[in-house]
Amino acid sequence: MHKPDLSRLRQIRNIIAPVLMGPPMLAFLPALTLAMFWVGGEAALLIGALVLPILFASFGGFGQRMRFGQVPRDSVTGMLLREGFEATVSDAFDQTDNVDLRSAIIVLEVDEFRELVDRHGQSAGDTIAQRCGERILATLRDKDIVARVGDSRFAICLTPVRQLDLELCVQLAGRLQATIEDPISLDGASIYVSCSIGFCLRSRAPGETATDWMDAANAALAEAEHNGPSGIRAYCADIHRRTKARSDLREEAAAALDNGQIQPWYQPQISTDTGKVTGFEALARWSHPVHGLIPPATFLPVLEDAGLMERLSQVMVYQALTALKAWDAAGVDVPRVGVNFAMDELRNPSLVDRIKWEMERFELDPDRLCVEILETVVASRPDDMITRNISGLAKLGCRIDLDDFGTGHASIASVRRFSISRIKIDRSFVMKADRDPEQQKLIGAVLTMAERLELETLAEGVETVGEHALLAQLGCDHVQGFGIGRPMPFDQTLDWITAHQAKLQDTPAIGSKTR
Numbered sequence: 001m002h003k004p005d006l007s008r009l010r011q012i013r014n015i016i017a018p019v020l021m022g023p024p025m026l027a028f029l030p031a032l033t034l035a036m037f038w039v040g041g042e043a044a045l046l047i048g049a050l051v052l053p054i055l056f057a058s059f060g061g062f063g064q065r066m067r068f069g070q071v072p073r074d075s076v077t078g079m080l081l082r083e084g085f086e087a088t089v090s091d092a093f094d095q096t097d098n099v100d101l102r103s104a105i106i107v108l109e110v111d112e113f114r115e116l117v118d119r120h121g122q123s124a125g126d127t128i129a130q131r132c133g134e135r136i137l138a139t140l141r142d143k144d145i146v147a148r149v150g151d152s153r154f155a156i157c158l159t160p161v162r163q164l165d166l167e168l169c170v171q172l173a174g175r176l177q178a179t180i181e182d183p184i185s186l187d188g189a190s191i192y193v194s195c196s197i198g199f200c201l202r203s204r205a206p207g208e209t210a211t212d213w214m215d216a217a218n219a220a221l222a223e224a225e226h227n228g229p230s231g232i233r234a235y236c237a238d239i240h241r242r243t244k245a246r247s248d249l250r251e252e253a254a255a256a257l258d259n260g261q262i263q264p265w266y267q268p269q270i271s272t273d274t275g276k277v278t279g280f281e282a283l284a285r286w287s288h289p290v291h292g293l294i295p296p297a298t299f300l301p302v303l304e305d306a307g308l309m310e311r312l313s314q315v316m317v318y319q320a321l322t323a324l325k326a327w328d329a330a331g332v333d334v335p336r337v338g339v340n341f342a343m344d345e346l347r348n349p350s351l352v353d354r355i356k357w358e359m360e361r362f363e364l365d366p367d368r369l370c371v372e373i374l375e376t377v378v379a380s381r382p383d384d385m386i387t388r389n390i391s392g393l394a395k396l397g398c399r400i401d402l403d404d405f406g407t408g409h410a411s412i413a414s415v416r417r418f419s420i421s422r423i424k425i426d427r428s429f430v431m432k433a434d435r436d437p438e439q440q441k442l443i444g445a446v447l448t449m450a451e452r453l454e455l456e457t458l459a460e461g462v463e464t465v466g467e468h469a470l471l472a473q474l475g476c477d478h479v480q481g482f483g484i485g486r487p488m489p490f491d492q493t494l495d496w497i498t499a500h501q502a503k504l505q506d507t508p509a510i511g512s513k514t515r
Contacts, residue, residue, distance in 0.1 A: 074148040076126045077133035085147035088157050093210035096202045101160035105217040106199040111229040113152030135179040173197045173232045196224040200235035253302045262286045264319045265487035269480040272472035275504050281338040282320040283487045309342035321362045338370035352392035366397030374403050394419035427461020434466030447475050
């Protein structure tokens with residue numbers, strides 16, 4: 001039987017089934033059986049007992065429970081769960097097949113929901129999910145179907161209508177985003193969330209099943225999240241190609257960690273007083289044998305999605321300590337190297353013991369390893385294991401750098417609590433600081449605070465001589481950026497150090513501090 005014939009049969013079934021299997025008809029079922037017995041006796045009653053269940057099942061009668069509210073629902077939002085939603089999508093798919101009706105599936109994901117739960121607790125997460133569900137329902141029409149298909153994911157099937165196009169779906173997605181982004185009151189505080197949205201029009205659905213349609217909407221969501229947060233993407237044929245490319249990249253990234261393609265490149269840090277090298281920061285770089293150098297912004301999210309950030313941290317620490325031993329053997333003075341520690345690494349109960357073992361294995365003092373943690377980690381009320389690990393590393397003798405300072409709103413109390421050795425001023429404060437008085441005020445305030453707390457300071461993203469000179473005059477201890485030196489493979493660091501030392505012999509200090 002050809003596909004048009006099957007579609008026609010499904011449409012006929014969808015028309016007849018609600019009539020035959022609806023509550024009014026079922027109410028006459030006892031009367032019908034009595035009539036059969038009255039007319040044909042026991043033989044007719046027996047035939048009816050056999051035929052009626054078959055007829056009932058063939059028209060989907062046993063699936064009608066989903067249409068009468070008996071399908072399981074989410075305990076938090078009261079919405080349909082995945083099973084019920086898939087049945088709805090299947091019906092909508094059939095209703096819009098070869099007829100002048102249009103529909104769309106919209107999938108919405110609350111951005112960074114896991115982080116919100118980690119920060120505020122599971123009860124707060126349930127409240128956020130409940131509020132988001134209420135706002136979605138308030139934005140849609142009564143006949144549109146909404147389901148909660150994940151902790152932070154909602155799926156919407158628009159009831160089939162005659163007028164629905166790409167522009168209307170984009171407008172609806174925008175309204176959904178706007179209502180989700182309204183503040184949510186939580187224990188007297190306002191919580192702001194955002195969401196990513198992917199959707200697929202029925203007319204653009206690939207394949208010939210409702211599952212293909214649903215998969216296309218999820219693929220559009222994945223594309224929106226990749227370009228998010230707060231992304232909106234409509235499904236198109238090219239999305240599957242890009243999704244497959246990212247999936248392939250994830251597999252390659254896992255292999256690259258093991259075969260040595262992902263290596264640290266080292267960016268120098270120098271003193272504003274003496275100009276001497278005070279350390280290097282180890283930055284992950286992927287040298288792909290076919291695609292060349294892949295940017296960190298491309299492969300780091302891939303590693304994070306694959307749960308490989310802890311493995312990356314381990315590789316970076318090992319390579320950084322190897323570099324320190326090699327600099328020592330070459331007779332050059334590199335006091336320390338900084339390594340960024342991922343959140344997964346900081347949650348590892350054996351982290352402190354492992355770092356202690358590594359330092360002893362390489363016969364290096366712990367203070368030569370600088371543990372870099374993002375300010376957002378300190379500002380987000382981290383769990384007890386993260387707190388213990390950071391404190392343990394500080395007690396071990398490792399230096400603790402607070403990275404991207406000024407972007408995560410860490411309190412002064414938390415800076416002291418985590419035994420921070422140095423704060424790294426984010427490049428957004430440094431950019432054009434020599435020409436912008438407002439930037440100078442911000443940097444001055446940070447430096448004053450650091451001086452009172454007896455913390456060292458390092459400015460990131462220094463690109464010009466003017467920025468370098470200003471930071472030296474304001475009293476920043478160290479600088480790092482393209483204006484000092486770009487990240488480079490280890491085998492180029494010795495030549496850079498030699499060239500830099502040669503320049504120092506002919507160049508006076510840029511400025512002096514009063515510290």
